[in-house]
Amino acid sequence: MTVRVRIAPSPTGDPHVGTAYIALFNYVFAKRHGGQFILRIEDTDRTRSTPESEAAILRALRWVGLSWDEGPDVGGPHGPYRQSERADIYRREVANLVATGASYRCFCTAERLDKLRAEQKGKSNFMGYDGHCRGLDPAVSDARAAAGEPFVVRLAMPKTGETIVVDRLRGEVRFENTQIDDQILLKTDGFPTYHLANVVDDHLMGITHVIRAEEWLTSTPKHVVLYSAFGWTAPEWIHMPLLRNADKSKISKRKNPVSLDYYRAAGFLPEALLNFLGTMGWSIAGDREKFTLQEMIDAFSFDRIRLGGPVFDLVKLSAMNADYLRALDDDGVVARLRQWRLADDYLRSLVPLVRKRIQRLDEFVPLTEFFFSGDVDHAPWLKELVPAHRTATEVSECLLGLVEALDAQRDFSPPALEAMARAFAEKSAWDVKELFMLMRLAATARKATPPLFETLSVLGRDMTRRRLRLCADFLKKSKP
RNA sequence: GACCCCAUCGUCUAGUCCGGCCUAGGACAAUGGCCCUUCAAGCCAUGAACACCGGUUCGAAUCCGGUUGGGGUCGCCA
Numbered sequence: 001m002t003v004r005v006r007i008a009p010s011p012t013g014d015p016h017v018g019t020a021y022i023a024l025f026n027y028v029f030a031k032r033h034g035g036q037f038i039l040r041i042e043d044t045d046r047t048r049s050t051p052e053s054e055a056a057i058l059r060a061l062r063w064v065g066l067s068w069d070e071g072p073d074v075g076g077p078h079g080p081y082r083q084s085e086r087a088d089i090y091r092r093e094v095a096n097l098v099a100t101g102a103s104y105r106c107f108c109t110a111e112r113l114d115k116l117r118a119e120q121k122g123k124s125n126f127m128g129y130d131g132h133c134r135g136l137d138p139a140v141s142d143a144r145a146a147a148g149e150p151f152v153v154r155l156a157m158p159k160t161g162e163t164i165v166v167d168r169l170r171g172e173v174r175f176e177n178t179q180i181d182d183q184i185l186l187k188t189d190g191f192p193t194y195h196l197a198n199v200v201d202d203h204l205m206g207i208t209h210v211i212r213a214e215e216w217l218t219s220t221p222k223h224v225v226l227y228s229a230f231g232w233t234a235p236e237w238i239h240m241p242l243l244r245n246a247d248k249s250k251i252s253k254r255k256n257p258v259s260l261d262y263y264r265a266a267g268f269l270p271e272a273l274l275n276f277l278g279t280m281g282w283s284i285a286g287d288r289e290k291f292t293l294q295e296m297i298d299a300f301s302f303d304r305i306r307l308g309g310p311v312f313d314l315v316k317l318s319a320m321n322a323d324y325l326r327a328l329d330d331d332g333v334v335a336r337l338r339q340w341r342l343a344d345d346y347l348r349s350l351v352p353l354v355r356k357r358i359q360r361l362d363e364f365v366p367l368t369e370f371f372f373s374g375d376v377d378h379a380p381w382l383k384e385l386v387p388a389h390r391t392a393t394e395v396s397e398c399l400l401g402l403v404e405a406l407d408a409q410r411d412f413s414p415p416a417l418e419a420m421a422r423a424f425a426e427k428s429a430w431d432v433k434e435l436f437m438l439m440r441l442a443a444t445a446r447k448a449t450p451p452l453f454e455t456l457s458v459l460g461r462d463m464t465r466r467r468l469r470l471c472a473d474f475l476k477k478s479k480p
Numbered sequence: 481g482a483c484c485c486c487a488u489c490g491u492c493u494a495g496u497c498c499g500g501c502c503u504a505g506g507a508c509a510a511u512g513g514c515c516c517u518u519c520a521a522g523c524c525a526u527g528a529a530c531a532c533c534g535g536u537u538c539g540a541a542u543c544c545g546g547u548u549g550g551g552g553u554c555g556c557c558a
Contacts, residue, residue: 010558045557110556117555125482127554152556170485179483179554187556194558218484218553241486241551248550279492279507286494287506306486306493309551313491316508326521 003035004206007061007068008198010042011053013407014259014462015060017312018213018243018251021277025240026211027066028278028293032300035208039071040201041082044191049084052410060260064270065293070205078205083197090192093200093230094153094185102229103185105141105151106133128181129154153186155195155226163221168209168238168302175221183222195219199226202235211238214309215250238302241281244309251312253407262462266374267340272321280310290323341372349458353450371459376445376467378474385441385475387434392475398435399442399472401428406465414453421453442471 007023009016030037039061043049058073070076080086097103106129113129120127133141134156145151158177165173185196192200202210217239227234245255252258257266263273274293278284283306284291284299291299328336354367370376378385386392405424409416421439425432440452443464449455456464 008558012558042558048557106556113556120554122481127482165484167485173484175484181554184556189556191556193556198558213552214485215552216558239485244551246491250552276492281492283493285506288494289492289507303497308486308488308493310493311491313508316492319508322521 001208003030003033004038004208005030005035005211006038006040006202006205006207008040008042008201009057010045010048011050011057012045012048013053014261015057017258017260017263017277019057020061020064020066020260020273021243021280022211022213022240023061023064023066024274024277025282027068028297028300029209029211029302030069031297036069037066038076038078038205038207039068039081040205041072041084042194042197043082043084044187044193044197046084046189046191050410054082056261060264063264064260065274083192083201086197086201087191089204090186090196090200091190094192094196097155097185097229098153100229101156103153103155104134104136104182105145106154106182106184107136107144107149107151108132126179126181131182134182150188152184152188154182155185155222155229157182157222157225163224165217165220165224165237167217167220168236169305169307170239173217173220175218177221180221183219185226195222195226199223199230199232203227203230203232207235209236209238211240214239214242240305241307241309243280244311246311246313248309248311250309256312256314257462257466259462261460262466264340265460265462266466268317268321269324269336272324273317275324276317276320280312281305281307290320353454353458357450370444370446370449374463374466375470378442378445378471381441381445381447382475382478384447385438385471392478395438396472396475398428398430398438399468399475402439403465403468403472406461406468409461412457412461414451414457417453417456439468442468 005026007019007026009019027037029035039058041054043054054072058071061068068074070078070081072079072081075081094103098105108129112132116130117127134154157180161177163175163177163180165175167173183195184193186192201207220237220239224234243251245251247255249255257263264270271292275289275291275296278291278296279289282300283289283304284296325333325336350368350371354364357367358364386395402421402424405420409420421435422432424430425435428435430438436452437447439456440449441447443456443459444467
C-alpha cells in the first residue's frame with residue numbers, strides 16, 4: 001500500500017502558519033515512505049471562500065518550500081481537487097446514505113436550532129441537535145423535499161454504545177455515542193460540510209493517513225461512523241498537537257502573526273521557518289535542532305512526536321533564522337535580499353510615492369526606510385498618538401478596530417483602503433483627519449510620509465496589520 | 481458545563497515505550513565574563529524543570545490510580 005496523505009486548506013483567509021505546520025508533517029511522512037502528498041481545496045463554504053485566498057495559500061505553501069504531487073493547479077488522477085467542483089459527488093454519496101437510513105433529512109429552521117442551543121446552554125450536559133426530524137416518516141420526508149421545503153441531511157449517529165477512534169499517537173480514544181449529535185452532512189445550499197466532503201474525498205482519493213490538527217480529534221468519531229455507513233475502510237488517524245500562543249491557547253492572530261505572508265514580508269527564510277515548525281512537537285535527536293527538509297524526511301517517525309502543545313516562539317524562530325542567514329555566503333545573502341524586497345518590482349512600486357519628494361537620489365533611502373524595516377518603534381510618538389482629548393485605551397481600541405477591518409479587506413488598492421478608512425471613521429465617529437494621522441503614525445512611525453493609502457498599499461496587509469497591532473499593544477502597555 | 485486530549489528549565493525539547501547509565505542533557509531567552517575602538521558575531525560560565533498526592537518496586541521523570549493545572553471540541557466554519 002503506498003502512502004497517500006493530503007493537506008486540505010480552506011480558502012477563507014490568509015495562508016495560515018498552522019497550515020504550513022500540518023502540511024510539513026504530511027509532506028515529510030509521505031516522502032519518508034515514498035508516497036504522495038496531495039493538496040485539496042476545501043471550499044465548501046460558499047460565502048467565505050475566495051479564489052484570492054486559494055491563490056495566496058498555494059503561493060505561500062510553495063514559498064515555504066513544499067510541493068504537492070496532485071492538486072488543483074497541477075492536476076492528478078483523482079481530481080477535481082477543489083471541493084466546490086465535486087458537489088455532485090457528495091450529493092450522490094449522501095443519497096445512498098439517505099436510502100439506507102444511515103442519514104436523514106432535517107427540516108428544522110435555523111431559528112429552532114438557535115432556540116434549542118440557547119435552552120441547552122448551561123442547563124444540559126448535552127449540546128447539539130435533539131433528533132427532532134430523525135423519526136420522520138420517509139414518505140413524509142420525501143414529500144416535503146419534493147414540495148421544495150429546504151432541508152439539510154444529517155448523519156444518524158448510533159444511540160447506544162461507543163465509538164472508538166484509533167489515533168496513531170494516542171492509541172484508542174473512546175466516545176460515548178449518546179453525547180455525539182447528528183452531524184449535518186449536506187447543507188441547505190446543497191454543499192457538503194467538512195465532515196462529509198472530507199470523508200468522501202479521502203476515500204475517493206485513496207488517502208491512507210489523515211494527519212491533521214488535534215482540534216479535529218473530537219469530531220473523528222463522526223467520521224468513523226461515516227466510514228462504516230459507507231462501508232469504507234477508514235484511514236489511519238494522526239492528530240498533531242496544536243501550535244500555541246505564549247499563553248498556551250491555540251495560536252491566533254490576535255496574539256501572534258499567523259499569516260505566512262507576514263513571515264515572508266518580515267524576512268524569515270522559508271527553510272528556517274520549516275526547520276522551526278519541524279521542532280514543534282517533533283525532534284530529530286536529543287541534542288540537535290537544526291535540520292534540512294531532507295534530513296527530516298530521512299529521520300522521520302511518529303514515535304518522536306510529543307503531544308504537549310508547543311508554544312510558537314517568535315524569538316526562537318528569529319534565532320534560528322539568524323543561524324540560517326549566517327550560514328549563507330555574501331552572494332547568498334544578496335540573493336535573499338533580492339528575493340525579499342531589494343528587487344526591481346518593489347523599488348518600482350516605491351518610486352511613484354517619492355519621486356516628487358526627492359531632489360537627489362540619496363534622499364530615497366531615508367525617505368523609504370520604513371518600507372524596509374519590519375517592526376517599527378512607536379515610543380517616540382506617544383504624545384502624537386494620544387492627543388490630549390483621547391485616552392491611550394481609546395486609541396488602542398481604535399487601532400484594533402482598524403486591524404479587524406483590515407483583516408476583512410482583501411482589496412488593498414489605495415482607493416479601496418481609503419473607502420474602508422472613511423467608512424470606519426464614520427462608523428466609529430472619529431474625525432477623518434485624526435484617524436488618518438493615527439494610521440500613518442501607527443503604520444510607519446512617522447508624521448510625514450507619502451500619501452497614506454498608497455503607502456499602506458505598498459506596505460501590504462501583513463506589515464500594516466502587524467504594525468497597527470504592535471502600536472495598539474504599545475499604547476495599552478504605556479498608559480492603561 | 482459535558483466530553484476529549486495533554487503535563488520535564490520562562491520557551492522548544494532529550495530522556496518515558498523496554499524503571500537503575502539522570503547528582504535530568506541540548507537549544508533559545510536571561511545574567512556575568514572573555515574578545516574588541518564601537519556594535520554585533522564568537523567563546524566561557526551561571527541560574528533555571530521531572531505539577532501534586534498516593535501506589536507498585538530493592539529502585540520511578542519513566543509503570544498504575546487520583547488530584548490539580550492547561551488546552552481543544554460542542555456551527556447549515558473548516
